[in-house]
Amino acid sequence: MENESTYDIEERYSDDDAISDLFSNGIRDTDDFSFRTTDTDDSEANEFDYEDQHFDDRKIMFETSKLAINDVMTLVMAFSIRFKISDVGRSELINMIKLFAGPRVNDINISKYRFQQKFDPPNETSMIHYYCMSCKQQILYYINLKERFRKQKKTCAICNAQCEITTKSKNYFMSVDLKYQLKMMFDSVEIKKEIFDFINKMDNRNNDEIAIRDIYDSELYKKINSDTNMKYITYNLSTDGAPLTKSGKRGFWPLQIILNCLPPKSRFKYSLICGMLTCTEEPNSDLANLYFNNFKEQAALLYNEGISETDLNEQKIIIKFYPLAIPVDSVCRPIVQNRIKFNGYFGCSWCYHRGEYIKDVSGIRYGLLEIDPEIRSHASHLKDIKIINSKNLNLDKIISERGVKGDITSITKLPHIDMVWSFSYDYMDGLLAGVEQQILKKWTDSKSTSNFKLTNQEIKVINQRLLSIQPTQDIHRQPRSLKEKANWKSAEIKSWCLIYSLPCLQGILDDTALKHYSLLVKSLYVLLKNNITKEELDQCESDLLEFVGKYEIYYGIENMTFNIHTLLHVVDSVKKNGPLWSNSTFPFESNIFQLKQLLNGPNGMDKQMIRKHLQRLHFKTDTVDYSSDEIRNYCSNLYKYKTLSTHYDFGEDDVIFIGKKNVSKKSMKHIVKCTRNVYSEEKFYIV
Structure with a gap:
């Protein structure tokens, strides 16, 4: 649709209708893509290595349409990802297509290995980081997904624990190259145009108006981008947990970002993944600090060095990025801030209200006070950290200072992050x-x-x-x-x-x-x-x-x-x-559901989600190497949202009717104007 309301956009891209289904959906198949992180070779993927290396994928498979093997693979891959087809299902789909093509292609073997070679992301885009299970503060070993894994014995430098790392070890999380995904976004002609057009629109608008329309009118954004000639692109960062299976205890915590440089109707279509943590219990602040640390390093590079791109005039430019807000729920927020939870004293994220224990409900409650409690700030948060650190030097047990339990350096050292107000209200x-x-x-x-x-x-x-x-x-x-x-x-x-x-x-x-x-x-x-x-x-x-x-x-x-x-x-x-819709967790929760839908087997679930997310992003951004416009159009349409066919313009006084196209001009005198919160300020009417 050309014009959509805030409500429409959140409903479409951020609807959590299926989020609770994460707790009820089982895994459909038992097959899985096998990465080379085992002690044995992946025989299925390598069975046809020699044959595939001497295979010409430019060979015409369908004479009438002139579709080559390469084209068929692209079409099948786009279809398989869009409709969540397993690797086994994709293989059978290829066999069916070969029947359509006739006996002359019977000897063609479009193997799993060939799909890996053509569509898998580069090896270095995803890394596995093994951490110490005892203290959860030290990375012991890391490896990319395609490297051959060898059993490791490591000693933690912090707690001196002896750790054995095997293929069955569960004490790991994964990191994903954010720069690779950003380059994919800017390589898309359509997305790049949307980004630069929207940025130019924001730069050229009337800033004298005292109104909040988007993130660009927020105090945190203006604080950075009004004091420098260098304009930064901002993004929101979020994480939350969800179960991997219907009955299992293991859950996953994807680290996601959404770019704020796109217009609202497109912004929530593209969630990028920076990491994936799987665990059987809610992570503590030490593990969260370790998990975010790799992202902190990526964020620092994107802030200091940026990425080299061309603008709409094909002029080379450097684009730099920094995180603006971290919208998370009330359970995750104290973990990431390393604070007391909301059910404890000083549990509020934004002020120093101590709270009162109410015996009747056996819990902390926050009544109105005669004197308003002090509002938290980044400076006061750092001061609390300093106090708690000095107290902990002489004590073995963890204590807190006005709700703050300590530092979490992977967050506090992110560029321009405010440890209080960057955590927006969800x-x-x-x-x-x-x-x-x-x-x-x-x-x-x-x-x-x-x-x-x-x-x-x-x-x-x-x-x-x-x-x-x-x-x-x-x-x-x-x-x-x-x-x-x-x-x-x-x-x-x-x-x-x-x-x-x-x-x-x-x-x-x-x-x-x-x-x-x-x-x-x-x-x-x-x-x-x-x-x-x-x-x-x-x-x-x-x-x-x-x-x-x-x-x-x-x-x-x-x-x-x-x-x-x-x-x-x-x-x-x-x-x-900025407005509540611009910092909502709706789109992040929606993408958690979409990630879950990518699963086709019980093994290596986190690896499946990351691999298929990157493959899907290639098709969504239209950056796949297509051989013709027909194939590009088909694949692109698979990933586009369908517009409402009954939504049409009557053509008089810019009235837009929703429903059957049988409105007569006599009905115009009976219309009732409906006010809608929409980006284009278009008006809807009811007959």
Whole structure:
């Protein structure tokens, strides 16, 4: 589509509809691509080495279409990656195509080895790093994926542990060359044009307007790019965990980035992978520090040296990059910051509210204070690290200083990272899965003691209203009953909050509670806009303060959870990092699901995901070596999102109708204007 709303874009590229399916989907096949990291040769891949080396892939396979073997391989590979076909399935697809081609190609062997040679990324793009299992602070050995592995015995330089590294060792993570992926992006003519056009648009806009429209209006971005003649391209960095299989304990934590130099409608299409950690339990800060360290080295090179490219005028330029924001959820954030978790004293990520232990709920709660707590800053965070380091010199046990447990050098030494405000507020985790679900429970759960608890009959009426709604196709899921609210995906909670909730609750929920709740809905809508004025920010700050204050009055101190408290910092996060949609974890969670879908077997799952991610990126960026435009167009279309066929322009007063093409001009007098938050400011109408 030419024009899309913020809501549309997040729904399309960031929808977490299938994220929970990570917990329920099993592995379909048992075959796997075998990397040469075993003690024995990969006989399947090397069986036809000699024959393949003397094989001419330019030989015509189909006379009528003039498709050569090389073309067929490209088409099959694009198809296989797009539709998640296993290596065995791909081999059978080739056999079927050979039947179509006739008996003269029966002797042609398009082996697995040939596909590896043609489509696998270079050996040095992915590395395996083995670490000490005892202290998790030292890299013991590293090797690229194609090197022949030999059993190793290593001694950790930090804890002196004796470690044996074998092919079955699980104490490793993988790193992926970010520069290789960035070059792929800039080698794409279409993507490069989008990048430079968008950068020029941002540079030439009216900066006198006091409004926040994107990351480019954020304080952290302006702090870097307004003080120097060198313009940097920024990116957001994120990681989160998900299970690898339905019943297994092992999970994976991909390290992902998204470039901010693309227009919003294209930005979330391309997630790049910097690393992959697999483990059976949540990593601690020591392991996170080790895991991020390789990325820190890559980030330093991209910041100091950059990459050599050509602009749209074919002039050579150096493009440099730096990380801007690290949107992660409330579980991952304290790990990466090396702080106390949200359920402990001083657990807030953005202020020094100590919290109060409430005996009735056996937990820490964050009530409003007469004097506002001190706001955290990068300088105060480093000061806390210095204090904790001096205290730990004389103590064996780990203590904390105002919630800070110590340094995590792989993050603090990233270029221009603010250890407080670079960790932007994540509304998917904090507001949707947190606050919204919490308040719904207060209204609908049978065990709720809230004064605003709804009766079964009232819930039934709300469900009738909710289920009668027929959303447009830009909302990907039909409404589900409140009885299933525990299973709602974040995208469904978002639809409920922004679109369905107020009409469904009107006249049923107590007016006091509804008016109070509307403060949250209004604030979320405004902070998701693509043009937020200073006056709107001030109003949101006031509304959210009122919401939090009255929440304590209406629902009690025992319900003043971390998620409720952090609403007080949302506006500051928007000022520092840009609108909520620009720093959401939606696209990262969506890509976690996409990575999981690349799996075809139980062995070497992390290696499968990385290899197929890089192969898929080649096709998505259109940087594959095609022999004809026809083949390029077919492969490119496989990876493009289909536009809505019923979305068309009536052609009068720029009215855009959605639905069947049978609107008569007589209907024009009955149209109702609908305001939509859209990038083009286009207007939609309902007849």
